[in-house]
Amino acid sequence: MMKVVLANLLALLFMCTCACVFYVLTRLESRLERHRLGFPTPGGEPDHPGPLDLPPKTFRALLAVPVAQKLLFGNVVDVHNLSGPSEQFDTFRDSRLSVSNRGKSRGDPLMLSELVEDGVFWSEQLEAQLPVGFTEEHTRDWRERTRGRPIVSLEPGCGRISNRLATFTDGTKACVRYGINADQVQGETLTYYLATLLGIPNLPPLTLSQLNLESEQWAAVKGSVASLQWGGKAIVSLTEWVANLTGVVTPAPLRQEGRGLHPLREELENKTLGELLELVQWSDLILFDYLTANFDRLVSNLFSLQWDSRVMERDTSNLHKTPGGDLVFIDNEAGLVHGYRVLHMWEKYHSALMGSVCVFRKRTAQRVIELHRLKDARTRLLQLYRESEPLAPELGFLSDEHAGILQNRIDRLYKHILHCKGKYSQL
Numbered sequence: 001m002m003k004v005v006l007a008n009l010l011a012l013l014f015m016c017t018c019a020c021v022f023y024v025l026t027r028l029e030s031r032l033e034r035h036r037l038g039f040p041t042p043g044g045e046p047d048h049p050g051p052l053d054l055p056p057k058t059f060r061a062l063l064a065v066p067v068a069q070k071l072l073f074g075n076v077v078d079v080h081n082l083s084g085p086s087e088q089f090d091t092f093r094d095s096r097l098s099v100s101n102r103g104k105s106r107g108d109p110l111m112l113s114e115l116v117e118d119g120v121f122w123s124e125q126l127e128a129q130l131p132v133g134f135t136e137e138h139t140r141d142w143r144e145r146t147r148g149r150p151i152v153s154l155e156p157g158c159g160r161i162s163n164r165l166a167t168f169t170d171g172t173k174a175c176v177r178y179g180i181n182a183d184q185v186q187g188e189t190l191t192y193y194l195a196t197l198l199g200i201p202n203l204p205p206l207t208l209s210q211l212n213l214e215s216e217q218w219a220a221v222k223g224s225v226a227s228l229q230w231g232g233k234a235i236v237s238l239t240e241w242v243a244n245l246t247g248v249v250t251p252a253p254l255r256q257e258g259r260g261l262h263p264l265r266e267e268l269e270n271k272t273l274g275e276l277l278e279l280v281q282w283s284d285l286i287l288f289d290y291l292t293a294n295f296d297r298l299v300s301n302l303f304s305l306q307w308d309s310r311v312m313e314r315d316t317s318n319l320h321k322t323p324g325g326d327l328v329f330i331d332n333e334a335g336l337v338h339g340y341r342v343l344h345m346w347e348k349y350h351s352a353l354m355g356s357v358c359v360f361r362k363r364t365a366q367r368v369i370e371l372h373r374l375k376d377a378r379t380r381l382l383q384l385y386r387e388s389e390p391l392a393p394e395l396g397f398l399s400d401e402h403a404g405i406l407q408n409r410i411d412r413l414y415k416h417i418l419h420c421k422g423k424y425s426q427l
């Protein structure tokens with residue numbers, strides 16, 4: 001009898017030991033896997049939380065979203081009273097006017113309290129000194145000068161062979177992009193309208209045109225179109241050609257070895273005003289490329305680091321700067337459509353980059369919160385696109401699957417903003 005009990009006890013002990021060893025190995029493997037993928041391991045890198053590594057407190061707060069929004073964003077973001085894009089833009093412009101005169105001169109050092117408000121938002125004072133970007137009024141005017149207007153020449157000057165620099169009768173210039181497939185023109189176009197919806201003013205104005213060699217718009221460049229072998233009645237995108245653009249090197253904090261961008265004294269107070277104003281625009285760029293899964297800017301550079309260690313020291317792809325300091329986000333055709341198709345290849349880089357930024361433009365955060373709360377990214381984007389672009393029905397819109405991915409990315413970005421707010425507001 002004793003022997004049987006002893007044997008059973010030994011068997012039990014053996015099983016327990018096996019279970020423990022198995023558990024430890026599994027944990028170790030999952031940590032190694034996360035490390036290999038470049039994700040922060042839970043509790044491993046507190047300064048660079050991944051979007052999904054939220055503390056339990058934040059998760060609880062998320063369960064009661066409307067209340068949490070009110071509590072955490074308080075008077076900063078009135079999610080219940082957001083007006084349409086145009087009204088918001090005007091409000092923003094007005095506030096710029098009222099505070100821009102009391103901005104410091106470019107030589108004065110700025111204190112963290114002057115740079116950041118409400119924990120994680122760039123201050124009004126800093127916002128007031130930002131270049132305005134492409135305003136609504138400018139966009140309306142440019143469209144008026146190009147939509148349906150005759151093109152007098154098509155020349156090189158906008159990158160690859162399938163892009164042409166078009167000149168209109170009044171001298172206005174546009175980059176015409178002929179997509180090898182419909183995804184590219186759709187990606188470029190819908191990415192542009194998403195930027196408009198978010199109030200990100202760094203993308204040059206865009207319109208669409210349908211090729212028709214008999215039309216007034218294309219008749220004068222019939223020969224060029226034929227020699228380019230642009231097919232039939234393809235829809236092409238036209239974006240404003242901007243003079244005097246220069247290249248932009250990714251700022252050190254946003255390179256792979258960098259610390260990311262956080263509302264911390266040691267990260268921000270040593271920067272010049274010029275550098276800060278650029279960082280403000282970079283914070284929008286990172287969120288925007290995350291939402292659209294555009295790998296063809298910073299993310300592809302991070303990927304290239306594997307075999308080209310100096311890639312970050314060179315200009316960032318598809319990003320330029322005007323002499324006035326505006327960042328210009330061009331060539332967005334990888335966004336939304338193609339970017340979502342190949343998400344499995346790039347997602348670890350997208351998430352890591354987004355998770356490394358914890359300071360935001362108020363307006364962008366406000367729009368993300370609203371799109372999260374109302375879960376209506378698809379409807380709002382479609383509405384804006386249809387209202388603004390007569391060729392929307394011909395070009396088509398996001399598939400249901402891709403619209404779902406967009407909403408999901410908005411929700412994840414929202415959680416990340418909430419996480420940063422929770423982390424830095426008490427400091």
Ligand SMILES: Nc1ncnc2c1ncn2[C@@H]1O[C@H](COP(=O)(O)OP(=O)(O)O)[C@@H](O)[C@H]1O
Pocket residue numbers: 157158159160163175204239240241242243245318330331
């Ligand atoms: N809107 C624009 N305004 C001024 N230059 C432009 C514009 N778009 C493209 N370019 C010029 O063409 C180059 C390639 O543009 P891009 O759109 O990235 O083409 P590609 O499809 O070849 O990558 C840019 O680096 C820039 O010099």
Ligand SMILES: [Mg+2]
Pocket residue numbers: 159317318331
């Ligand atoms: Mg390009």
